[in-house]
Amino acid sequence: MTLIAVEEHWILPELAAALEAVPPETRDESLAFNNTGDHRQRLEDLGAGRIAAMDAQGIDVSIIALTPPGTHPLPPGEALRLSRTANDVAAAAVGAHPSRLRAMSTLPLSSPGDVAGELERAAGLGHVGTMVYGRSGDRFLDDPAYYDFFAAAEELRQPVFIHPQVPSAAVRDASYRGLGPATDLALATFGWGWHLDTATAALRLILRGTFDRHPGLQVVLGHWGEMLLFWLNRANGLAKVAGLRHSVADYVRSNFVITTSGMFDPVLLQHARSVVSADRLVFSTDYPFQHPAGAEIESFLAHFPSGPEREKFSSANAAALFGIDL
Numbered sequence: 001m002t003l004i005a006v007e008e009h010w011i012l013p014e015l016a017a018a019l020e021a022v023p024p025e026t027r028d029e030s031l032a033f034n035n036t037g038d039h040r041q042r043l044e045d046l047g048a049g050r051i052a053a054m055d056a057q058g059i060d061v062s063i064i065a066l067t068p069p070g071t072h073p074l075p076p077g078e079a080l081r082l083s084r085t086a087n088d089v090a091a092a093a094v095g096a097h098p099s100r101l102r103a104m105s106t107l108p109l110s111s112p113g114d115v116a117g118e119l120e121r122a123a124g125l126g127h128v129g130t131m132v133y134g135r136s137g138d139r140f141l142d143d144p145a146y147y148d149f150f151a152a153a154e155e156l157r158q159p160v161f162i163h164p165q166v167p168s169a170a171v172r173d174a175s176y177r178g179l180g181p182a183t184d185l186a187l188a189t190f191g192w193g194w195h196l197d198t199a200t201a202a203l204r205l206i207l208r209g210t211f212d213r214h215p216g217l218q219v220v221l222g223h224w225g226e227m228l229l230f231w232l233n234r235a236n237g238l239a240k241v242a243g244l245r246h247s248v249a250d251y252v253r254s255n256f257v258i259t260t261s262g263m264f265d266p267v268l269l270q271h272a273r274s275v276v277s278a279d280r281l282v283f284s285t286d287y288p289f290q291h292p293a294g295a296e297i298e299s300f301l302a303h304f305p306s307g308p309e310r311e312k313f314s315s316a317n318a319a320a321l322f323g324i325d326l
């Protein structure tokens with residue numbers, strides 16, 4: 001059975017240096033996770049080491065995406081330059097391993113006027129989608145400044161993966177401080193804050209009318225939908241207030257694709273199947289932050305109730321979404 005992994009990270013050393021040079025008071029603390037254990041070595045490897053890791057896991061195709069926080073925290077000019085460099089490097093990696101790798105583009109969201117153009121350029125290089133974050137500085141992803149970006153993503157059939165990021169300083173001060181530095185950061189990131197922040201970004205896109213304007217736009221959420229699938233009954237009440245054409249749940253079931261991010265929990269699988277169906281689920285490991293063994297992946301796949309559903313999840317849905325020939 002073919003296995004396509006859609007959220008597999010890499011790092012551009014030049015970008016990492018630029019992000020680490022940001023003043024401490026505004027630097028993204030989650031950069032520390034990129035240097036934990038052997039993460040940095042794995043992130044930098046777009047060649048033999050990565051292919052060997054895929055082979056060991058039984059992964060046929062990996063869709064690589066730049067590791068958080070992308071270029072979002074950088075000044076506009078630097079963000080554009082390094083986004084272009086990252087997209088060129090990723091395209092070269094795909095060219096070196098055309099049967100094993102695909103790539104999502106990096107976009108300079110701190111320079112809104114350049115985002116749609118870079119998306120189009122990256123699509124021309126062969127990128128199959130793009131990875132963004134819910135906010136750049138104080139500007140939310142649903143801001144009208146990005147309307148051209150979403151129009152271009154729909155027209156170019158480029159799925160938009162919204163990846164978690166550290167909540168803003170104001171939110172962290174209000175909700176994620178006072179427990180000690182290590183616990184504060186963990187609570188604000190993988191323990192809670194990352195996921196709530198991303199679900200909020202997705203909800204804001206819905207409430208802004210993004211999918212009424214762009215019904216063909218497809219958005220990917222990791223970590224089993226970043227909590228959103230567990231709250232649709234309550235979130236549906238927002239649709240009437242916002243004057244939307246459909247319920248929040250309808251948009252989620254029509255415009256969102258959900259991936260695992262290496263969280264191979266059969267309970268979460270069954271819940272996601274019941275909310276959005278197997279037609280909206282795709283496989284990912286969140287490499288290298290999650291690095292499941294092949295046996296663990298195989299065991300998880302056995303929890304699908306039928307071969308056709310298993311095939312949709314393992315490859316068919318991702319192939320259709322990202323335009324990958326199997």
